[in-house]
Amino acid sequence: MLFKNILVFIDSSESAMIAAMHAVLLSKETGAALTAVYVVDTKSVSELFKAHIFVDEEKELYEKDLEGDAQRYLRQVSRLASKKDVEVNTVTLEGSVAHEVRDYIKSGGFDLLVMGGVSEIRSRREEMLSESDRLLRTATCPVLLVRDGSDLWQSFEED
Amino acid sequence: MTLYEAARKDLIIVPMESETKDEALSELVRALCNVKGMKFEPILQAIQKRESLGSTAIGNAVAIPHCKTSEAKGISVVIGIAKHLIPYDSNEVKIFFLVVADEFNASSHVQLLSSIARFCSSSVNRNLLAQAKDAQAVYQTIEN
Numbered sequence: 001m002l003f004k005n006i007l008v009f010i011d012s013s014e015s016a017m018i019a020a021m022h023a024v025l026l027s028k029e030t031g032a033a034l035t036a037v038y039v040v041d042t043k044s045v046s047e048l049f050k051a052h053i054f055v056d057e058e059k060e061l062y063e064k065d066l067e068g069d070a071q072r073y074l075r076q077v078s079r080l081a082s083k084k085d086v087e088v089n090t091v092t093l094e095g096s097v098a099h100e101v102r103d104y105i106k107s108g109g110f111d112l113l114v115m116g117g118v119s120e121i122r123s124r125r126e127e128m129l130s131e132s133d134r135l136l137r138t139a140t141c142p143v144l145l146v147r148d149g150s151d152l153w154q155s156f157e158e159d
Numbered sequence: 160m161t162l163y164e165a166a167r168k169d170l171i172i173v174p175m176e177s178e179t180k181d182e183a184l185s186e187l188v189r190a191l192c193n194v195k196g197m198k199f200e201p202i203l204q205a206i207q208k209r210e211s212l213g214s215t216a217i218g219n220a221v222a223i224p225h226c227k228t229s230e231a232k233g234i235s236v237v238i239g240i241a242k243h244l245i246p247y248d249s250n251e252v253k254i255f256f257l258v259v260a261d262e263f264n265a266s267s268h269v270q271l272l273s274s275i276a277r278f279c280s281s282s283v284n285r286n287l288l289a290q291a292k293d294a295q296a297v298y299q300t301i302e303n
Binding site for chain 2: 044
């Protein structure tokens with residue numbers, strides 16, 4: 001078996017859901033274990049608080065909203081997996097997105113990372129890179145990058 | 160969502176006409192509402208309500224007024240460069256980033272605010288914005 005332990009990275013983007021579909025189908029095809037991970041970006045919230053962009057009240061509110069986002073998107077992944085009779089382990093982490101996923105890949109022994117949502121590279125400014133871009137560049141295992149615009153939504157429902 | 164992904168040339172005001180904080184907030188919100196077809200009063204009220212909790216001026220002549228409201232459509236950023244420093248609570252501001260988001264996708268909202276904060280942490284970026292003569296110059300600064 002080429003891959004035995006697949007991790008799919010989920011964020012609040014449509015392309016992450018397309019990546020999840022690919023991961024579910026790949027898991028079904030290969031029999032590999034599947035885990036979906038969502039990182040609540042508490043690091044950014046803390047930085048916004050330290051920079052005086054967020055006040056106390058907002059910090060708490062946004063952390064709660066981000067947690068809600070995580071649960072919502074991971075439930076959606078579970079539904080997708082259930083449609084294909086695939087078991088998926090859903091995990092929520094907190095902290096710096098790329099850093100947390102990188103550590104989780106190591107500790108979980110994953111041999112493939114599936115992800116979508118990488119922005120088109122139009123700016124070379126390092127500070128403009130998204131967390132997905134950082135993760136793509138720094139992941140310690142092979143990465144399957146799922147492009148947008150596929151007809152997977154339809155075929156996933158039909159099969 | 161990064162600043163580059165969110166920025167639109169038709170939502171960049173150079174130079175702003177405003178002379179006070181209240182005028183500046185109104186000018187930014189009006190530009191947003193004109194382009195995106197949102198209601199002016201509820202958006203302005205949401206921005207003012209957030210300002211009442213604490214100033215969004217972050218130093219170095221930058222302010223990031225922001226709000227989350229059901230009156231918004233998606234996530235938008237309006238960039239404004241004032242003619243000169245405008246008194247803004249206990250600070251003075253020349254560079255404005257107005258961020259208005261709907262009540263969904265808190266993640267994208269946080270990412271955008273973080274991207275703006277990182278961008279503005281560079282004195283080179285701030286100077287280029289402060290000296291920009293038109294919207295194209297602002298956009299190029301963000302792009303490059």
